[in-house]
Amino acid sequence: MDGGQTLKRGLFRALLVAATGLAVTVMAGLLLSQVAYAGLEKPLASLLRPEVFHALFLSCILATAAAVIALALAIPSAYLLARRAFPGRILVDTLLDLPVVLSPLAVGFSLLLFFRTAPGSFIETHLMRFVFEPAGIVLAQAILAYAVAVRVLKTAFEEVEPRYEQVARLMGCTPFMAFRKVTLPMARPGVVAAAVLGWGRAVGDFGATVMVGGAVAGKTETVPVAIYLRLASVDIAQAVGLMLVLTAAALAVLLLVRLTGRAP
Helix, strand or coil: CHHHHHHHHHHHHHHHHHHHHHHHHHHHHHHHHHHHCCCCHHHHHHCCCHHHHHHHHHHHHHHHHHHHHHHHHHHHHHHHHHHCCCCCHHHHHHHHHHHHHCCHHHHHHHHHHHCCCHHHHHHHHHHCCCCCCHHHHHHHHHHHHHHHHHHHHHHHHHCCCHHHHHHHHHCCCCHHHHHHHHHHHHCHHHHHHHHHHHHHHHHCCCHHHHHHHCCCCCCCCCHHHHHHHHHHCCCHHHHHHHHHHHHHHHHHHHHHHHHCCCCC
16 A cells, blocks of 8 residues: 555656646747747847837836836725625626736727727827827736736735734724735735736737737837737847847746745
8 A cells, every 4th residue: 555655646746747847848948949040149139220229118118107007006906806895896806807818919909999989089089099109008008917917916915914904993094094004015025026017918918019009110119019020021030139038028027026925
């Protein structure tokens, strides 16, 4: 019996190691394939072109704006979901999760459809233009970043014991003061993780970005869009260089999230 149990444990460990090893091999292969086709020197040299700098700058600015907007909306939403029970809570929670599982292309197309409705047309005509404009990219990316941020923040707020807020209330704090001085600082790792993951989700988006912002060179050309345009023009070296930038950004985002103590 002991020999059989040992064999089963050994087989189980071997299965775990084999599955993990296969996944790591696939991920490492994807990273290595980015430089194997055109070599490393040529893609990196292509990043010195002015149009590439513009795409990088635009991606950083728009993704940062989207992440800030998403975080500002996700903090109160996540706190509400974590602390309050109300009718329709499950439905609200499900709707807020929708952009996580919905294709970014569908999110962008839905935004286009909205701006063809009467309220959307009024916004476009009298307030601000979004379709094929940088503002539209920020809006699309903010929706995607929000869905990620609210999930992380909800978990972070749920892990903070409500009794700390109750003690703060007994000491004279208002509900907002208790949230600002007690709950928010205790959930800081989750807030940082939500901000970083939201930014990474925004900067790496292609589907929603290209649907709402189009692929206008020099105007709405973010890094993922630039990769698409370079592949369309068979500029493989520059496409690989831009892909390396996105990969480095993704790795930095994931590493930073893990250093904050809240891995996704």
